[in-house]
Each structure stands twice: as C-alpha cells, then as structure tokens.
Amino acid sequence: MDYFVELFFSGLTRGSIYALIALGYTMVYGIIGLINFAHGEIYMIGAFTALIVSTVLSIFGFPLPAIIILTALAAAIWASAYGYTVEKLAYRPLRNAPRLSPLISAIGMSMFLQNYVLLAQTPDFLPFPALIPDFDFMEPYAGFIGSSDMVILVTTTVIMILLTLLIKFTRTGKAMRATAQDRKMAMLVGINVDHVISVTFIIGSALAAIGGMLIASHIGQINFYIGFIAGIKAFTAAVLGGIGSIPGAVLGSFILGLTESFATGYVSSDYEDVFAFSLLVLILIFRPSGLLGKATIEKV
C-alpha cells in the first residue's frame, strides 16, 4: 500500500509538471486553434531567465522569498515579451493563411529559439539552484513527496483556478471566449481580436516561464533542449484532456503522469512511454476530442 501511495505521488509530481506547461498550450489552441510548438521553447527561455536573475539576485544577497518573487516576475515578463514577439513575427502575418502554414511557422520558431539559446548561452547542462527550500514541516513526508513537488502541485492548482475564473468572469475572458467561438463575429461586435490574441500569448508565456522556474528548480539542471521533451509530453497531455479546455489540460496531465508512474512501478520503466501513448490512442478512439474537449461540428 505504501508503495502504491509513493507511486501515486510520483505520478502527481510528474502530472503537475506537465500541467504547468500544458496550460499554455491549451489556452492558445482554445483561442486561435494553433498548436504553438514554440511554447516549450518559451518555457526553456523562462527557465534560463530565472537562472540568470536568481544568480544575480543571490550575489547581491537578497533574502530567499524576495529572490523567488523577483525571479518569477522577471522570468514571466521576459518570456511574455518573447511570446508576444513570436506571435507578432511568426503567426500574425499568417492569420488568414491555410492552417498548415502557422503550424510550420511554429515548428520553425521552436528550432530557431532552441538554436539561438544554444549559441547565445551554452550547449552544456547548467546547474539550477534549488529556489524552493526543504520545508521542515514536510520532513516526515520526504519519502513520499518533496517540498518542491508540493509547491508545483499547489501552483498548478491555483493557476488552473485563476485561469478558469479569468476566462469565465472578466471582460478579457469574455473577449477571449468570443474570439474562440467566432473570430469574424467577434470583430464585428467591436472586439480587438489582435489584442485578445496578444494577451493570450502573454498569459500563456508567463505561465510557461513560472513553470520553467519551478520545474528547473525541482530538477536542478537546464539546457537549451529541455523545452522540446517537456513540450511534447505536455502537448500529449493537453490532447488527452481535450485541447482547448483548461481543466482538461490539468486532468490530462495528471492522467499521463500517473500512467507513467504506475507503468514504471508495476511493469517496467522501459515501457512507460508505451503505456502513456497507448492510453492516448485508446482515449482518442473513444473520445476523439479528448476527455473534456467539446466535440465541434465543422460545416463544410
């Protein structure tokens, strides 16, 4: 039983890591129907920014809580700037192009950003400081779940709730929903669609950056390539839960994380990806739009 609980928490940790990245994926898809492959790279840039800022701040001797808050802010702002620019440069000119064009543009952007960081920073792995300390009250549970796992889990949940509230109850959220439903109609009723899309990218990128900071601090190392693998898994999770749906991304991430964890624990870690993707295939066979995705009928 203990072993089951341990594996369950391992799965939750993995799941919440995926969820932090998947939220940005699903938001962008929900609004403009674009799979933003560069999202993983924004996450990576967020992590690099966090590394630089936190190193500088700790040299100046700031206290730890101040470092965490300032680093998160800096990473979020910087990554948002990247997200905003990427959208302006790579996606906006293709707004009315066939669906495949922005997709290719996104893949190109992803490669560009990876290689840019590779050249501008380093191809090596860099150590990332543990920003989240080991809390004393977590000590009895250290065998099950670490402090940083706990923080990631809580952050994911809080962000998911805040995002849902934002989309349900604010003006921006209403504009986002309108844009998602029918872009042309939204324009006709006076919504600045370009502005709404920019805001979506900014929020998504800020989430990715905070995710980058927390996850890098949990893993303890970063390099230019981390965004790719994490991005693929998060994308899978988003599709599993129903891409475009905010709670769906979180649900899908937890299911993916738990599947991988139990597959490792009870079968073999050689097969964790086999189980994860078999599950994805099965779910898509029975629910093509994912667990919480809305089935849309396209008029032809």
Added chain:
Amino acid sequence: MNLSAKLTVFFAAAILALTMAIPAMAGNDTIKIGVAGAHSGDLASYGLPTVKAAELVAADINAAGGINGKKVELLVEDDVCKPEVATNTATKLVSEGVNVVIGHICSGATKAALPIYRDANVIVMSPSATNPALTQSGDYPNFYRTIASDDAQARTEVDFAINGLGAKKIAVIHDKGDYGKGLAEFARKFIDESGKAKVVLFEGITPGAVDYSAIVQKIKRSGADAVIFGGYHPEASKIVTQMRKKRMKTVFISDDGVKDDTFIKVAGKYAEGVYATGPADVTANPVTREYREKYKKAYGDEPGAFFDNAVAAALALTNAIAKAGSTDPAAIARVLHTEDVATPFGMIHFDEHGDATGVGFTMYVVKDGKYVQVR
C-alpha cells in the same frame, strides 16, 4: 585432377611446409618479434605508434646487449585493419619464424589472425584490441592484451560493488542507449556470475524525462544496497538528486559517462559519495614518462593512440622471454601469468584469460566536490 583437388593438395603442402618451418627456424640467433597492425590506410594512426613503441623498446634492449645475448629483430607487417589482409599478414609472420607478435591493432583483424598464430603456437599480445570475447572465450590461449576490454568498466563497477562495498542486492539501471545499455548488460552478467550478489532490478529509463521519482521509488522498494547506472551525467544527476531528496542512502556507482566535472557541478552536494569509473591516470608513472620522453626526442611530437599500451606489450614480452631463458611459448606464457613487470601502467601480469591486470579502469569517488581515486 580437378581444381578443388589441386587446391586441397596445395593447402596440405602449404600447411606441412609451415609446421615444418617452425622448429627449423627456432635455432636462429635473433629473437624475432612481429609487429602487426594498421600501418597504412585510414586507420594507420592507430597502428603506427605501436611500431614506434616496439622500435624504442627494441633499441633499448639491443643497446644493452639484447636478451640473453640475442639481438631483438622486429618484423613489421601491415594488415590495414582488415580481417582478410590480417590472415595473410599472420601467415607471412609465421612463415618468417616469429617468436612472439605484438598486435594486431583492430579487434576484427586480430580475431581473423589469431587461429593462424594459435595453430603455429605463437604468443600474440595486442595493445588495442578490446573485444571481450578475444580473451574470455578461451578459444585463443595464445592471446594476451595490455588494454582493458570493452566490458572492463562493468567488471570494475561490479567488483567494486561486491568486493569493495559488500553489496548483496544491486539495482542495474541504464538509459537505453548503446553505451549505457551495453554496460548495464555486462554488469548484470558479472553480478549473476559472481554468485555473491543478486540483481534485484534491471531497467531502462527514458533520457530527458522531467522527473524520475517513480523509478527511484522502485529502487527503494527493491531494497538494493547499490545502484549501478549505465549512461551519462544528465540522467545520473537527476536520479541521484531525487534519491537523496527522498532520503535514500543507496550507493550510486556509474561509468566514465558520469565521471565528468559537469556532473559534480549540476548535482552539487548530492554528488558527494557517488562512485564512477574512469581510466587510471598514468602520467606520474616513471616508465610512462621515460618512453614518452624518448618518443618526443626521436620524433619531435606527442606519441599517438595506444602508445603506452604498446610499450607495455613490448616490455612484457621481452621481459618474459628474458626470464624464461628461451623462446619456448609455454615458458614465456608461464612468466607472463606469474611474474610482474614494470610497464607504463605500473606492475602488471596477465590473468588466466590473458588480460593484463591493473590496466584500464579504476574507481573514483566524489569527495569535497572533486573526483578522487579510490584506493
């Protein structure tokens, strides 16, 4: 007579001639050492340093009056690292009456040539052929080498875990890559063969995953005393970090993919006490320095690949002939197995398979943020 019958007669005659040639030539007044390997072609850089090493050692010995009054004569033959050429090379050396052979360089060529030497009862010592089966299969009792075989790293890890640390239950983890998985499979084999410890877990992980806590829990549940990990440092540092964060004290042993300063930099305090194998540092050894100096004086640049190993082979063979007092292969073999000789790798002799002891990998441990050799 048809063609195949003619060929049969020809080969029978050739073999007869060869076997007769050996005792006839044993009475010559020089000691003939064959040096076979890639001396031209694109792999020449692997073979030429061995020729130079043999020349330097032979010159020293001849300047001091030879071995037991006989001068050393080198017969240098090129096999271009190709198995089909190596058989010709070997046949030629045997027909010229070599007493011992230093070579060949590549594992494939060595394997092709060895049966010819075995049938002619000639001792062969390679400075560079690393294929494990060459010594371990037992097919070539005439074969020795002064380089660690491909599985030596796994053997060092397992020996250290079982005999050095007294581990009874060992978890073997790898990264599914050629290097990591190959090592892990050798490690599993050696643990099983030792009979003193058990492999309680053998699994591959996905490189680059965001979190390894599930496999860490599995290691914990397996009750392993030690983990042997085959792979590179990014995964190793993640696994070690998560093990230590879960307050596990299980020993972590890995390979030269982890014996990298980046590992210590990334894993930080959690790297302390991690064991990793790496090539032994021989630059402080006086024999190593002596021959490297001589090479620099004679040729003006740094010695190339396998130079130290070739010097070791030449010294071991000439020493064995001198101590044996004859060029009788059985007498030479006895000395090789029983008596230590000073080489660039320190005092070495050869184990029952023909592998040099003390050549190759040693264990390092992270102490105060640095890899230090385990004594």
